Amino acid sequence: MLSVRFLRPARPVARYYSTASAKNNAIGFIGLGQMGYNMANNLALKAGRPLIVYDAVKDTLTRFKDQNKDVETASTPAEIADRASTIITMLPASPHVKEVYFGKNGIMEGLHKDSMVIDSSTIDTAVAKEVAAEILKSGSRALDAPVSGGTGGAAAGTLTFMVGANSQEDFDSAKPILEHMGKNIVYCGQNGNGQVAKICNNMLLGVSMIAVAETMQLGIKLGMEPKLLANILNTSSGRCWSSDTYNPCPGVMPTTPASKNYQGGFGNTLMAKDLRLAVNAAQDAHSTVAIGALAAQIYNQVSSTPEYQNLDFSSVFKVTIFGYCHN
Amino acid sequence: MLSVRFLRPARPVARYYSTASAKNNAIGFIGLGQMGYNMANNLALKAGRPLIVYDAVKDTLTRFKDQNKDVETASTPAEIADRASTIITMLPASPHVKEVYFGKNGIMEGLHKDSMVIDSSTIDTAVAKEVAAEILKSGSRALDAPVSGGTGGAAAGTLTFMVGANSQEDFDSAKPILEHMGKNIVYCGQNGNGQVAKICNNMLLGVSMIAVAETMQLGIKLGMEPKLLANILNTSSGRCWSSDTYNPCPGVMPTTPASKNYQGGFGNTLMAKDLRLAVNAAQDAHSTVAIGALAAQIYNQVSSTPEYQNLDFSSVFKVTIFGYCHN
Amino acid sequence: MLSVRFLRPARPVARYYSTASAKNNAIGFIGLGQMGYNMANNLALKAGRPLIVYDAVKDTLTRFKDQNKDVETASTPAEIADRASTIITMLPASPHVKEVYFGKNGIMEGLHKDSMVIDSSTIDTAVAKEVAAEILKSGSRALDAPVSGGTGGAAAGTLTFMVGANSQEDFDSAKPILEHMGKNIVYCGQNGNGQVAKICNNMLLGVSMIAVAETMQLGIKLGMEPKLLANILNTSSGRCWSSDTYNPCPGVMPTTPASKNYQGGFGNTLMAKDLRLAVNAAQDAHSTVAIGALAAQIYNQVSSTPEYQNLDFSSVFKVTIFGYCHN
Amino acid sequence: MLSVRFLRPARPVARYYSTASAKNNAIGFIGLGQMGYNMANNLALKAGRPLIVYDAVKDTLTRFKDQNKDVETASTPAEIADRASTIITMLPASPHVKEVYFGKNGIMEGLHKDSMVIDSSTIDTAVAKEVAAEILKSGSRALDAPVSGGTGGAAAGTLTFMVGANSQEDFDSAKPILEHMGKNIVYCGQNGNGQVAKICNNMLLGVSMIAVAETMQLGIKLGMEPKLLANILNTSSGRCWSSDTYNPCPGVMPTTPASKNYQGGFGNTLMAKDLRLAVNAAQDAHSTVAIGALAAQIYNQVSSTPEYQNLDFSSVFKVTIFGYCHN
The missing domain is CATH 1.10.1040.10 (N-(1-d-carboxylethyl)-l-norvaline Dehydrogenase; domain 2)
Structure with a gap:
């Protein structure tokens, strides 16, 4: 077995995040790739709440804003976390998730207490659990909610979400939001179980x-x-x-x-x-x-x-x- | 590739069989193992035709006869083939099938023209095709009809038969007999396709x-x-x-x-x-x-x-x- | 487990073979394919004993005879077995071996007592054991001796023979003959162990x-x-x-x-x-x-x-x- | 393919390290596990240079110092990097390597120009390359040199080192040091190739x-x-x-x-x-x-x-x- 003598937490996250509760009603969406673009689109159309979006590619942000006039854009994940009480991320793989959550100008730097953070990326179960643990520690709700259904399902709003959450209550509070983007919202148990x-x-x-x-x-x-x-x-x-x-x-x-x-x-x-x-x-x-x-x-x-x-x-x-x- | 210089038909079957047509109405059943015993039992109860059975184990034959008074027994596969116009076999594996069909006192030695021969054993596709080819050559109908459903299905008469036959007509003529033993009788195409x-x-x-x-x-x-x-x-x-x-x-x-x-x-x-x-x-x-x-x-x-x-x-x-x- | 109720020996070989001992000094070789041709060639050159060959393809026999004037040909495996006291076979696969040994005009029909029979084919271990058992029963020595070394080794006489035999003595008696065709003659134990x-x-x-x-x-x-x-x-x-x-x-x-x-x-x-x-x-x-x-x-x-x-x-x-x- | 839109370097290492050249002659060794302990021991006995060691477990450090009176200990990897011109690490797996090199008080914080850094851990090739690239950027030599030979070889000083290096020259300069711990020092080409x-x-x-x-x-x-x-x-x-x-x-x-x-x-x-x-x-x-x-x-x-x-x-x-x- 590996000795763990040298193994400290891979990332000793400082509590950069604010301890003030999120007061606003906005939804923040990070990651406007093929899946995320369509998902955010459905939120813009159906959620009836302010939407703020972020993507590392400026052109994508501009294009999305052009199609959804009322949407606002942010310049960092931290800004999204600061301005929205519900944050949804849709990223390609584990390293991107680590960077967007824990990196410079990442979500953890802007996150308020009592927010709800939903990661819909498909990533390593271990990383999903690590992300959720940090968010829970900060006083917010954390859900992992990877999807199936492809870009077709994302566009039609018929995705299946497989959801891990800290409690049935957390799942219940996320479900109405996910229903703007999907048809089947399945509770899979504790954090990480969606993955x-x-x-x-x-x-x-x-x-x-x-x-x-x-x-x-x-x-x-x-x-x-x-x-x-x-x-x-x-x-x-x-x-x-x-x-x-x-x-x-x-x-x-x-x-x-x-x-x-x-x-x-x-x-x-x-x-x-x-x-x-x-x-x-x-x-x-x-x-x-x-x-x-x-x-x-x-x-x-x-x-x-x-x-x-x-x-x-x-x-x-x-x-x-x-x-x-x-x- | 293997040279086929030495490869003659694995078994050059002489036409031992009679050229007279089968005139009787009997069903012959060979192989009263766990599956066959139950299958033959259903035929005895439901088929309304004379039944003649054979098994290499004498005690099994006696036991079957004790439970089915009107059934007759034969002392060789050849005798079954001689006395029945429909012959069904249910044997453990390819070598047993080869022996029962082509061996001494085997089916081919007693088979009449215009009989129907159904092998329900699960065996090599190649052997099933070889058996069918020999039977067809002799002027009888040949079907491979392996089953699924286990001993439970065999006892209840609810087996599934997967049937290979030389023609839809051959399949149709076998179907009513198989329905005494099974619920789903599926036509799978040419001989061997049941396997x-x-x-x-x-x-x-x-x-x-x-x-x-x-x-x-x-x-x-x-x-x-x-x-x-x-x-x-x-x-x-x-x-x-x-x-x-x-x-x-x-x-x-x-x-x-x-x-x-x-x-x-x-x-x-x-x-x-x-x-x-x-x-x-x-x-x-x-x-x-x-x-x-x-x-x-x-x-x-x-x-x-x-x-x-x-x-x-x-x-x-x-x-x-x-x-x-x-x- | 398969019931063995129906499983009699796949081929109940009659004792067609002669009970007279082989008196001659000839080597018989059956199977002049790419490997066998070269192997027999080396025997013709080096063994210093009469050589009789058989192959199912007439042209091959003729070609071999043209290259080796003193060699005689036979018209069946049985004839080889009858005329030679040492018989070597080199065939493509198990079915060919079964046919050449047990088929009509096969080796068993001509074999004398006290002969030595060496099969160099690469075949199923089970078939090799079955062949050896029949030959031993007839009163001759049986060896399975598959080779490695390819057609190059066959031509150069540098093959490796892996030899199964009923006794060290049987192995010792075959070794000098195999050494005309190979360089390494390895005793692997009982019959079948060569395979x-x-x-x-x-x-x-x-x-x-x-x-x-x-x-x-x-x-x-x-x-x-x-x-x-x-x-x-x-x-x-x-x-x-x-x-x-x-x-x-x-x-x-x-x-x-x-x-x-x-x-x-x-x-x-x-x-x-x-x-x-x-x-x-x-x-x-x-x-x-x-x-x-x-x-x-x-x-x-x-x-x-x-x-x-x-x-x-x-x-x-x-x-x-x-x-x-x-x- | 994964979009790399969000993928920045997993860890954007600041140039914390000094730009002053390493002037001393000391060897620093980090990681006194089963392998490392024995390897460092051989360096203490044979290298003829000052040796400074570090391990996360205090007791291990004490025990090593007890056995090797002239050896000095350090309290962080950064201190080792600061005080030694040759640094060798022997750690269990990739996360430990990342932490020891890039973490707080890690090697990169203390490293001088013109040092030589040898990582003998067996880790992901990708991580090995990343580590080497950072070290090279800082103006030092980097080698990945995983070993085979087990704890026995580590104790006897007969390990095999498989070495990746930026140049034959870098390999040549590391070889005499590795020879205190091993018998076969094999140059495998560019950084990462040792792994x-x-x-x-x-x-x-x-x-x-x-x-x-x-x-x-x-x-x-x-x-x-x-x-x-x-x-x-x-x-x-x-x-x-x-x-x-x-x-x-x-x-x-x-x-x-x-x-x-x-x-x-x-x-x-x-x-x-x-x-x-x-x-x-x-x-x-x-x-x-x-x-x-x-x-x-x-x-x-x-x-x-x-x-x-x-x-x-x-x-x-x-x-x-x-x-x-x-x-």
């Missing part, structure tokens, strides 16, 4: 998709008609979402990405990211994910290949697992 | 179960309540039969084997057998089943361990994949 | 090669010079034959197949065959080979791809395991 | 060991005598360090950990750590390590099991890969 639920689901999903791909390829090579095979699986014990709702074999279901050259949907790069989070969390928890780790390698490989990385993750069907394309 | 459908489904099932086991273990170790986690998966894209109908975590669903110490259900040994058939078929077909092959190793290991081999296959949950029991 | 030794070695070899390929690719992508990396591995605990003698990275060693576009050497198809034998033997023996099974899938995939199937097995380096070519 | 070489070697080693374990188990179950099997492998193409120098089967070699109840040697926990570093580095580099990732899961599982975690990594032999002990 846990998401990586658990996506690990199972990622493995299932490869298993369906291997199975469909095998059946087809042994002479079965693809639709018939899918029908049999879907009414038998092999049934799963990857088979009955999102079948990876082109032509089996007319509206899946598989039938549209694997365009749209959930990209290989995102699946590779989520599986990596799952495998790392498993190692930290001393949990073994043999099949999950093999699936992680497969999506890692596919997402490292230019012609595949932006395709939907059901495109693993095309690579017959070890990489040779079917024509 | 293909079964191993495809069971490979997908076997992988899914391990994936659910890894996922549930991971989520629990990271702090989630098992039922809540299962609920989330079951309403998300990770949803599958192994999660929503047969969850492997004890206590999540009250009636699954997992909640009954993994008693009953579908044993690890049978899953190991089916996955081995799938992996071998994949290699013959030059299809890659990386995750299927890893799953095959896991069930092989579990089924080689005395305390696990007779448990339901969802008991992979208990071994955390690499074998250490949870207490 | 066991070969599949064990080749499974380890196949896994090692993939591991070296993954390692070299990783190191190179992380910025190391290939030769330097190989040197470090070769003087450290990662050292192995696949790294220090047969490195799969082009340019690291000037004379390996890797430096010659993976031409020559030991083909992917042969490695795939041997790994399949290993995995099947493991399943029969209830031994778990998780990494071996994954390696088997990788070679299966590579050997199913036209542009790779005839390349040396070190070409797995080029496919980065999951199949995308490096240029 | 790369180590994880590459250890990934290959970890996979090889499992492959040898699977192979020996398979051969033994199929009837081969273990020593004979090992001999055959060791003179064939399966030969590797894990087989011919460190065979995992008890009794095959008298002096390996396997023959001493797997005591001593290189623990499962350390192998699990190194394989995790390798898999993470591979994902960052978009390199696929399918077999490496499966091996990582196996060591992760074994190292999570109380009765195995402190055993030598060759104890994977005992768990037959999927976890059931042999007796």
Whole structure:
């Protein structure tokens, strides 16, 4: 085991934050990427509260403001935290979250007591717990609320939020806000559990998709008609979402990405990211994910290949697992 | 590639069989094991046709006859084939099938023209095709019809039959007979496809179960309540039969084997057998089943361990994949 | 567990063979494929005993006879067995061996007592044991003696023979004959152990090669010079034959197949065959080979791809395991 | 791909360090754990230069000083950097390294120009590069020099150092110092390459060991005598360090950990750590390590099991890969 002799808290956060309570009614939103832009848009349209936004890219901020005249912009995460009583973040990965919360001009520098902070990024469970712990210590509510549903769901306001919170009460207070952006708001238990639920689901999903791909390829090579095979699986014990709702074999279901050259949907790069989070969390928890780790390698490989990385993750069907394309 | 210079048909079957058509109305049943005994029992009760049975074990034959007074017994497979126009076999594995069909006093020695021969054993696809080809050559109908549903389904007459046949017509003629023993009779296409459908489904099932086991273990170790986690998966894209109908975590669903110490259900040994058939078929077909092959190793290991081999296959949950029991 | 109720010996071999002892001094050789042709050639040149050969392909027989004037040909395996006191077979796979030994006009039909029968084919351990048992029953000596060293070693007479025999004495009596064809004649214990030794070695070899390929690719992508990396591995605990003698990275060693576009050497198809034998033997023996099974899938995939199937097995380096070519 | 919009350097290090050159001749050593204690001891005995040591645990410092009267102690890493011109660190993992170098009172706060800083910790390649870049920026020399050889090698001064450096010149200047602690000092190229070489070697080693374990188990179950099997492998193409120098089967070699109840040697926990570093580095580099990732899961599982975690990594032999002990 590692000695922890040298291991002090990775970041000894000073209590820079104000001890005054947040008095305003504004919502602050940090991170206007592909997902966040659409999510913030829905808040601007539906929440009925002042909205202040921040993004590191100036042009994005300007564009968002152009589309939403009443929205205000901030120049740092700290300013968002200072001016809003509800703060939502949507960032690409753990390092960005650490920087935006704990970095110079970060959220912790501006945060008031009694605020509510919701992180919708998909990040390491350990980082999510660390962020939540710091926020709780400061006297505010903390929620991790990663989403599924993609940019389509973000635009339509139909995302699923998997939410970790310090109490049912904290969850209840966040739910109405999340409902402006999503359809299913699922309480997953303590802080960090939103992340846990998401990586658990996506690990199972990622493995299932490869298993369906291997199975469909095998059946087809042994002479079965693809639709018939899918029908049999879907009414038998092999049934799963990857088979009955999102079948990876082109032509089996007319509206899946598989039938549209694997365009749209959930990209290989995102699946590779989520599986990596799952495998790392498993190692930290001393949990073994043999099949999950093999699936992680497969999506890692596919997402490292230019012609595949932006395709939907059901495109693993095309690579017959070890990489040779079917024509 | 292997040279085929020396490879003649594995068994150059002489046309020992009679060219006279089968005139009688009897059903012959060969193989009164745990599955076959129950299946034949249902035929005796429901089919309304003379039934003649054979098993290599004399005591089994006697016991079956004691329970079914009107049933007759035969002393060889050949005699069954001679005296019945419909012949059903239910045998443990490929070598038994080869022996019963092609061996001394085997079916081929007694078979008449225009008979119908149904093999419900789960065996190598290649062997199933070879058997069917020989029967078709002799002028009879051949069907491969492996089942799922276990001894419970066999007793209740609610099995699923996955049927390969030379034509829809052949399938239609067999269906009424199979309906005495099963509830779902699924046409899977050409001869051998019944086997293909079964191993495809069971490979997908076997992988899914391990994936659910890894996922549930991971989520629990990271702090989630098992039922809540299962609920989330079951309403998300990770949803599958192994999660929503047969969850492997004890206590999540009250009636699954997992909640009954993994008693009953579908044993690890049978899953190991089916996955081995799938992996071998994949290699013959030059299809890659990386995750299927890893799953095959896991069930092989579990089924080689005395305390696990007779448990339901969802008991992979208990071994955390690499074998250490949870207490 | 499978019931064995129906399982009689797969082939109840009648004692067709003569009970008269072999009186002649001839060597019979069956199977003049790429390996066998060269091996028989060395016997013709060096053994100093009459040589009778058989191959299912007439042209091959004629060609061999043209090159070796004193050699005689036979028209069946049975004739070889009848006319020679030492019989050597070199066949592609288990079904060919079964046919040549037990089929019509097979070896068992012509075999005399006190002969010596050596099978150099690489086949299922179970089949090798079955063949040996039948030969021993007939009163002759039986040896399984698969080789390594490729067609180059066969031509040069430098093969390694891994030999299973009923006794050290049987091994000693076969050794001088094998030495005409090989350099290392290794006694591996009881009948079947020649096959066991070969599949064990080749499974380890196949896994090692993939591991070296993954390692070299990783190191190179992380910025190391290939030769330097190989040197470090070769003087450290990662050292192995696949790294220090047969490195799969082009340019690291000037004379390996890797430096010659993976031409020559030991083909992917042969490695795939041997790994399949290993995995099947493991399943029969209830031994778990998780990494071996994954390696088997990788070679299966590579050997199913036209542009790779005839390349040396070190070409797995080029496919980065999951199949995308490096240029 | 992740947007890097929010990703600033994880830690924007201010140039706290002095711009005055280091004038003294002292060596500073930070981290007196099991490895570091022994390494520093050898420096005290052999280097002929003043030695100043630091450890976060006061008792350890006191104990070291008791054994080495002439050694001085420091109260922070910054003080070491200030008082020594050569600084060596030996820490458990990446977070400790970040803290000791960049944290409050860390090395960067005390470092002078023209110093030489050698980190012998085994850590993420990315972190090693980041550390080196900061040190180089400050005007000092930076080397990553992870070791192999264990506590035995540390005590005996026979470690192998795998060294990444900015130039051959930097390597040459560090070599005489490292030679007080080790026997083989290997130049691996640019900064970070010491780490790369180590994880590459250890990934290959970890996979090889499992492959040898699977192979020996398979051969033994199929009837081969273990020593004979090992001999055959060791003179064939399966030969590797894990087989011919460190065979995992008890009794095959008298002096390996396997023959001493797997005591001593290189623990499962350390192998699990190194394989995790390798898999993470591979994902960052978009390199696929399918077999490496499966091996990582196996060591992760074994190292999570109380009765195995402190055993030598060759104890994977005992768990037959999927976890059931042999007796």
